[in-house]
Amino acid sequence: MDRILQNSKNLAIAAVVIVVALLSSVVIIPETHQGVVVQAGKPVRVFNLFRPDVPYGQTGAGLQMRIPFLEQVQMVDRRVLDLDMERTQVLSNDQQRLQVDAYARYRIIDPVKLVEKAGTERQLEAQLLPILTSVLRQELGRRPFSALINAERGTAMANITATLDKQARIYGAQVLDVRIKAADLPEGRPLDAAFTRMETDRQEEAATIRAAGQRDAQIIQAEASAEAARIYADAYGKDPKFYDFYRAMQSYRQTFLTGEGQSTMVLSEDSEYFRQFKGER
Amino acid sequence: MAGKNNPWGGSGSNGGGDEPGDGSPEGGTGSDGGPRNPWLPGGGEPGKRRSASIEDIFKSRGPEGPRRVGGGPGGPGFRLPERPNGKSWLPIIIGGVALVWVGVTSFHFIQPGEQAVVTWLGGKYYDTLDSGTNITAPWPIHMVEKENVTQVRLEEVPGTKTEKLILTSDQNLVDLSYLIRWNISDLALYKYQLNDPTNALLEIGESAMRAAVARQKLDSVLTGAGRAEIEQDVREAMQARLDAYRSGIMVQGIEINKVDPPSRVEEAFKDVSSAQQDADAAINRSRAVAQQVLARAQGDASEFDDIYEEYKLAPEVTRRRLYYETMEQILSKTDKTIVESGNVTPYLPLPELKRRAQQPQPPQGE
Numbered sequence: 001m002d003r004i005l006q007n008s009k010n011l012a013i014a015a016v017v018i019v020v021a022l023l024s025s026v027v028i029i030p031e032t033h034q035g036v037v038v039q040a041g042k043p044v045r046v047f048n049l050f051r052p053d054v055p056y057g058q059t060g061a062g063l064q065m066r067i068p069f070l071e072q073v074q075m076v077d078r079r080v081l082d083l084d085m086e087r088t089q090v091l092s093n094d095q096q097r098l099q100v101d102a103y104a105r106y107r108i109i110d111p112v113k114l115v116e117k118a119g120t121e122r123q124l125e126a127q128l129l130p131i132l133t134s135v136l137r138q139e140l141g142r143r144p145f146s147a148l149i150n151a152e153r154g155t156a157m158a159n160i161t162a163t164l165d166k167q168a169r170i171y172g173a174q175v176l177d178v179r180i181k182a183a184d185l186p187e188g189r190p191l192d193a194a195f196t197r198m199e200t201d202r203q204e205e206a207a208t209i210r211a212a213g214q215r216d217a218q219i220i221q222a223e224a225s226a227e228a229a230r231i232y233a234d235a236y237g238k239d240p241k242f243y244d245f246y247r248a249m250q251s252y253r254q255t256f257l258t259g260e261g262q263s264t265m266v267l268s269e270d271s272e273y274f275r276q277f278k279g280e281r
Numbered sequence: 282m283a284g285k286n287n288p289w290g291g292s293g294s295n296g297g298g299d300e301p302g303d304g305s306p307e308g309g310t311g312s313d314g315g316p317r318n319p320w321l322p323g324g325g326e327p328g329k330r331r332s333a334s335i336e337d338i339f340k341s342r343g344p345e346g347p348r349r350v351g352g353g354p355g356g357p358g359f360r361l362p363e364r365p366n367g368k369s370w371l372p373i374i375i376g377g378v379a380l381v382w383v384g385v386t387s388f389h390f391i392q393p394g395e396q397a398v399v400t401w402l403g404g405k406y407y408d409t410l411d412s413g414t415n416i417t418a419p420w421p422i423h424m425v426e427k428e429n430v431t432q433v434r435l436e437e438v439p440g441t442k443t444e445k446l447i448l449t450s451d452q453n454l455v456d457l458s459y460l461i462r463w464n465i466s467d468l469a470l471y472k473y474q475l476n477d478p479t480n481a482l483l484e485i486g487e488s489a490m491r492a493a494v495a496r497q498k499l500d501s502v503l504t505g506a507g508r509a510e511i512e513q514d515v516r517e518a519m520q521a522r523l524d525a526y527r528s529g530i531m532v533q534g535i536e537i538n539k540v541d542p543p544s545r546v547e548e549a550f551k552d553v554s555s556a557q558q559d560a561d562a563a564i565n566r567s568r569a570v571a572q573q574v575l576a577r578a579q580g581d582a583s584e585f586d587d588i589y590e591e592y593k594l595a596p597e598v599t600r601r602r603l604y605y606e607t608m609e610q611i612l613s614k615t616d617k618t619i620v621e622s623g624n625v626t627p628y629l630p631l632p633e634l635k636r637r638a639q640q641p642q643p644p645q646g647e
Contacts (some may be wrong), residue, residue: 146452229578
């Protein structure tokens with residue numbers, strides 16, 4: 001009985017040892033990573049190396065073997081990574097300042113180089129960031145301000161990408177592209193100046209609009225007056241003499257009836273009005 | 282104070298279930314009479330009350346297990362009733378659990394609009410599952426990650442209440458916010474190509490938006506004339522870059538939500554529109570005056586025409602009539618003084634004097 005028990009105990013221990021050995025010699029490489037096998041600090045081989053034309057499912061991801069304890073597997077990202085630059089001030093060649101925010105996207109295509117030269121992705125980032133910043137400053141500093149606003153046009157970004165890529169290749173990375181995320185006027189005087197310019201621009205526009213309104217209003221009134229004059233001329237021109245009489249009558253009424261204050265008339269006896277008064281025949 | 286039987290302690294290797302009698306001091310309960318602490322080993326009676334150890338379990342499996350010794354179905358803990366052929370239940374339990382396991386983890390019901398990537402052990406990509414019922418190897422051999430691919434996701438830029446100033450081609454600033462609508466076009470690429478797809482999308486969007494606005498003048502951005510063009514440009518630029526990364530993302534559309542002048546110069550911009558209103562108001566007012574003038578002219582003219590028609594019929598009579606009517610009206614309302622012709626000195630009109638006397642003298646200016 002004891003022997004049987006002893007046997008099964010031994011069996012169990014053996015099984016555990018085998019499982020542990022298996023587990024420690026097997027690594028699962030996800031599709032998102034490449035595994036660099038490091039032996040005594042030296043990279044010896046790579047699992048799931050990035051190959052642009054190999055579809056997923058046929059890559060080296062999945063179960064891979066290693067010698068337990070002797071070999072370590074360092075995971076290196078296989079995806080497109082993001083290098084996000086801090087905002088930096090760029091001086092254009094016409095001495096204007098611009099705050100530029102840029103990013104680069106890169107991929108590690110040679111993880112062995114990365115492990116040897118940089119260590120990890122994070123350390124690579126620390127290496128590349130200052131390079132990106134200085135390349136950007138240099139390249140954009142050669143252009144006038146108006147070109148910086150639209151830096152995506154032209155050759156600037158291609159040049160920056162090429163320069164950064166050359167540096168990144170040393171560390172086993174490939175730069176896919178560099179883009180300007182934001183180009184802003186720096187806080188303080190440049191921004192204030194821009195605001196002031198915008199403001200005065202609008203004030204001018206407002207004044208112009210108001211003046212144009214006044215002008216149009218005057219024109220409309222003048223045209224109406226002219227039209228009215230024409231109408232009057234048409235009507236009264238038929239008999240100027242009668243018009244004179246008719247208008248005089250109107251004017252008298254207007255003056256004496258609706259005018260303010262009491263009027264006193266001194267009439268001569270021989271006025272037209274008193275013609276009949278004298279009993280003339 | 283009769284201690285109740287502790288549910289963990291009552292059945293020792295002698296089995297037999299709970300002892301019905303309580304309160305008896307020798308009934309196997311704690312000698313202090315209180316409820317037994319199940320976590321403390323029972324004092325002095327290790328064989329009876331200690332919890333089942335690994336060895337006990339192994340022993341019970343052994344040929345001289347408690348079935349032979351104790352005879353009851355109790356054992357340490359509980360025991361299943363014996364199988365008819367006297368074999369252990371263990372293989373059946375394991376088999377059952379495995380079956381349920383396989384059933385639960387190998388059938389995948391993918392909702393419409395969803396897809397799932399399948400990987401071997403979470404490593405190598407195996408397949409993409411479409412909607413419907415799918416069968417894979419059980420977990421952990423096949424690991425399945427579901428994701429909604431047709432649902433259009435929205436990214437709002439910027440978040441709430443912040444001002445995003447973008448330079449236009451005429452070096453003005455505009456405050457702009459927009460929405461990116463996107464979905465996943467290829468789930469495997471989406472999962473494996475970019476390390477942070479959403480962030481990449483936002484950055485690409487921002488870069489494309491600024492580039493597109495920088496090609497437009499402020500007025501065309503503000504008035505909305507250039508808006509469709511910007512949206513189109515941004516969408517195309519984003520899609521081109523996302524495709525270059527093989528990101529598995531489809532940009533459905535860009536919508537510009539809000540385009541405002543920067544808040545610091547908003548007043549000036551508002552003044553422009555109020556200037557427009559002012560100008561319109563001035564024009565409207567002068568139109569009104571013009572209409573009045575014209576109407577007046579037409580009225581006067583037609584009045585004159587009417588009278589002139591009459592006058593033409595009998596000129597002298599009409600003329601006289603008008604003259605007398607007018608004089609009548611005027612003279613009936615005014616003070617009249619008639620002087621004889623031929624030079625008499627006119628005297629001061631009395632009514633006038635009277636009125637002047639009533640009024641205070643106006644102050645004399647020097």
